[in-house]
Amino acid sequence: MTNLIPALNILPSSVEPIQVEFFDPPMCCPTGLCGPTLDQTLLDVNEMILALQTEGIRLERYQMTSNPNAFLGNVEVMRLVREKQMEALPIIVVNGKIIKSGEYPSLSEVRAALNGAN
């Protein structure tokens, strides 16, 4: 249940702001490999993250158990979580703005958000 790219944890965020943030629902393994059957959705998410990383996008993925502070530190995310509880998750934030809640976006949605914000 670590982050997919924990190496980024050591970078001071003030220098290189995180562009894409995933706030995951509670799950055994974010890869989808840990359940009794494979979760293809999560495998797709994984693939999308790898693609974004390859493009040099700075990205973080947060689990509630390992990164509760990431949730607590984002007022908008916590407001959604308190209001809609499980239905709010996952929440995807691009350049500080929530672009999707309740399901994962497609790669093109994330790209569009990145471009739109630029």
Place this chain on the structure above:
Amino acid sequence: MTKFIFFSGKGGVGKTSMACAHAVRYADEGKRTLIVTTDPASNLADVFEQEIGHQITPIAGVPNLSAMEIDPDKATQEYIDRAMAPIRAAFPPQIVEVMEEQMSGPCTAEVAAFDRFTDFLDVPSNNGTSFDIVIFDTAPTGHTIRLLELPAEWSQSIDAASAGSGQTCLGPAAAIQDAKHKYERALAAMRQTSQTSFVFVLHPEAISIKETRRAIEELRKLDIENFSLIINGIIPPEGAQNPLFAARAEMQSRYLDQIEHDFDYPKQRMILLADEIKGAGKLRRVGKIFFDGEPASGSDEAARVHLQNETFASPLDDVRARLSPNGHRRTVFFAGKGGVGKTVASCVTAVWLARQGFKTLLLTTDPAAHLGDVLDTPVGDDVTEVSGQLNLWAVNIDPKAAAETYKTRILNDARQRGRPESAIKVMEEELNSPCTEEMAAFDKFIEYASQDEWQAVVFDTAPTGHTLRLLELPVDWSKQIDVKVFASVDATAADDVAKQRFAKVIEMMSDPEQSTFAFVVYPEATPILEAWRAAQELGTVGVHPGLVVANMVIPSEQATTPFVQSRRAMQEKYLAEIGQRFGVPMVQIPLLPHEVKGLEMLAELGDQIYSEQVTV
């Protein structure tokens, strides 16, 4: 420097007794001694005749000695509480509930027990709880090895995770990162021969020798080397004065020679006593016999013996009704502590069922399985027809092999779906986590448990604690799937199929018309208590015992000498207790002058215990 002594060996060889006798001896020598058990079915409390539990507890009547039983459930709860504390404080209740459900999986339990266990290898020197000697009455071999293997695997998992390519399935990342150094120190201490030693307790019997060799090899792979052996249960000259015990003593002497020849480690011997080892006084006497070579005076107990002259046998129709298919498939699970004879009981039963004309599958999930030894025919991880016995098939689920198959299947599936190699590489690393083995073995278990082609399926299950976890898995997993759906991650069609499959297995296991849980015990206090506890735990998932198999029962006509009479009297007391406690039919397997091996012997024994009214 604190010294660590690990007692290892298959359950039922007297490991706990020997560990306790050592603990009492060291404490009496003035050393501050702690004895810890990590066995999910611990019996320290039985041996010391006092409550111990999940904290360091002083032992009455033995100054300098404390004991602790690591309760896996408590350890898991403590671990979850630690991880959940910040969540409970900040998140809404629905989310807290889902996360707690998530953390109740089998991996968390394994991690938590190990985490607690390594605490004792990492004893702090300045908080008043430092010990000169810490003795670990470890869990049965297969489980012990899994526990000891974990640090190496975990270090790899954690390294992979911090290298940025992998993740772990072990619980909260923060907790793991903190624990990494602790686990590394634990493993380093275990490798340090001046600090840590491993004592293998074994019986002079083929299976026990094989187990010991296997356990030693596994540990050597982890660069652990400091071993010694205690050969326990040796029939003393005064015990060998009757034909059955003389034959067994003869068998033992052959194996004693083999042990001398095969194992190049320090060895000590301990005789079979006429009575039970319980209480500090008795443990001191064992110490005198073991360390000081004093003779065992068995005759004083023997003088007080009153044989009840009762058979304790249940009507065979009742027994057979719980084993035979009754219009639909019958699944028989043999449960009990490792070493009590589950394999023999399951082989005898499977051969008997096959001979009754039922198409029968015999199956084991025990990592330390020796099905092939008893059947005297190779048993692999594919379902194989047992040559020489019509209607009988056998299979051994090897968790490591199952994990490989599972990995290959998943990766091939991913390739077929056109996932890029970079993603497949990440998946491959993921699948090297320790969870995969558990998962894969379980996946296989379900696969066979769901097959309709068998009229009878006989499970030679793993030792009690492990069995419970495996058998509780279906319930856990079905919850897990609910959680997934609930967590608004897409429920795929595959999930629904899996869910139906699990539901079917759960239903099958809790229906006495379809399934029989048979507890195998020696007629002795500890195995009965352990089986009883295991039965109670199974009761919480709606599964109840249907049969008890008492193994190694001394036939009453063999109780001809004071030594044998004393042991038969002890057994009679416990045969009566089995009947009262479990209230289900009992089958008795007699103590035999030889080991059970080969189809012919199995068939004969099956006829004896299931088809004739045998007076034991």
